[in-house]
Amino acid sequence: MKQVPALKIDGITLSQSLAIIHYLEETRPNPSLLPQDPKKRAQVRMIADHIVSGIQPLQNLGVLKQIGERKMEWAQNYISSGFQALEQILQHTAGRYCVGDEVSMADLCLVPQVANAERFKVDMGPYPTITRINKALLELEAFKVSHPCRQPDTPAELRA
Amino acid sequence: MSAVAAKPILYSYFRSSCSWRVRIALALKGISYDLVPVNLVKDGGQQFSAEFKALNPMKQVPALKIDGITLSQSLAIIHYLEETRPNPSLLPQDPKKRAQVRMIADHIVSGIQPLQNLGVLKQIGERKMEWAQNYISSGFQALEQILQHTAGRYCVGDEIQSGHGSISHNNQNK
Numbered sequence: 001m002k003q004v005p006a007l008k009i010d011g012i013t014l015s016q017s018l019a020i021i022h023y024l025e026e027t028r029p030n031p032s033l034l035p036q037d038p039k040k041r042a043q044v045r046m047i048a049d050h051i052v053s054g055i056q057p058l059q060n061l062g063v064l065k066q067i068g069e070r071k072m073e074w075a076q077n078y079i080s081s082g083f084q085a086l087e088q089i090l091q092h093t094a095g096r097y098c099v100g101d102e103v104s105m106a107d108l109c110l111v112p113q114v115a116n117a118e119r120f121k122v123d124m125g126p127y128p129t130i131t132r133i134n135k136a137l138l139e140l141e142a143f144k145v146s147h148p149c150r151q152p153d154t155p156a157e158l159r160a
Numbered sequence: 161m162s163a164v165a166a167k168p169i170l171y172s173y174f175r176s177s178c179s180w181r182v183r184i185a186l187a188l189k190g191i192s193y194d195l196v197p198v199n200l201v202k203d204g205g206q207q208f209s210a211e212f213k214a215l216n217p218m219k220q221v222p223a224l225k226i227d228g229i230t231l232s233q234s235l236a237i238i239h240y241l242e243e244t245r246p247n248p249s250l251l252p253q254d255p256k257k258r259a260q261v262r263m264i265a266d267h268i269v270s271g272i273q274p275l276q277n278l279g280v281l282k283q284i285g286e287r288k289m290e291w292a293q294n295y296i297s298s299g300f301q302a303l304e305q306i307l308q309h310t311a312g313r314y315c316v317g318d319e320i321q322s323g324h325g326s327i328s329h330n331n332q333n334k
């Protein structure tokens with residue numbers, strides 16, 4: 001598919017972030033990234049899918065290259081309208097994190113999307129719940145150690 | 161839980177591929193439901209009505225009202241159906257095969273369809289035919305290669321669902 005991420009694990013190679021994450025969840029279930037209750041699981045997936053299908057693909061590198069000059073406005077438009085819907089959903093689902101008080105697959109999708117929003121200078125003012133949850137997640141070790149500013153391929157000028 | 165469970169209600173547009181996915185899942189699992197059409201083109205798009213927005217803030221179809229909740233996002237809906245009405249199953253048992261199923265589904269649902277949905281094509285304007293063809297073709301190019309490794313009769317192996325051969329035969333004839 002000529003895309004990242006790809007994960008080589010247990011003798012297979014997987015792509016598509018949520019397919020990978022579900023595989024990790026099913027083979028290494030502790031700690032869990034999904035609630036037990038099917039309705040809450042559905043909420044987690046709904047939020048994750050909204051970001052992964054409804055926002056990110058519209059502002060990824062390949063698409064923005066095709067859009068050309070208008071790309072800042074294009075990205076801002078899709079991130080904003082996506083966040084507008086997400087902010088409303090989170091009113092019903094959020095506790096400390098996207099769904100209740102435990103970190104889930106939804107949270108894994110939220111933080112990178114907020115980072116993208118900041119890169120495209122999206123005004124986060126209208127999204128206080130997204131902002132609060134993002135801040136809480138960034139305090140967790142897993143979100144820090146995986147951050148773009150600390151990767152082997154992080155350019156020097158962006159390194160933490 | 162109420163003594164008499166209400167029938168699920170699916171908000172759908174006839175030609176929305178996302179809605180069609182859920183209609184297939186409901187049909188394969190033998191779940192009867194009421195369908196409320198939402199026309200994405202008429203009246204400037206009925207998905208933008210205040211009424212529909214209250215039901216689904218994402219202003220998109222499909223949305224499924226089931227078991228007292230409203231869900232959107234076709235794969236979130238389909239996973240919920242799978243977890244609450246597991247027979248016939250829409251996922252293999254083996255985690256590696258499940259991962260292949262999800263990889264293919266996600267590739268289509270995130271990598272192809274969003275780039276050619278109504279909203280985006282409206283923004284693209286004149287170039288839209290070429291734009292849609294470009295994203296579907298490159299997506300299918302990658303998918304064709306993946307399927308060389310995974311496909312049997314269907315995308316991953318020979319079952320749409322496990323253990324119910326009669327249903328797979330019916331679908332073969334469609």
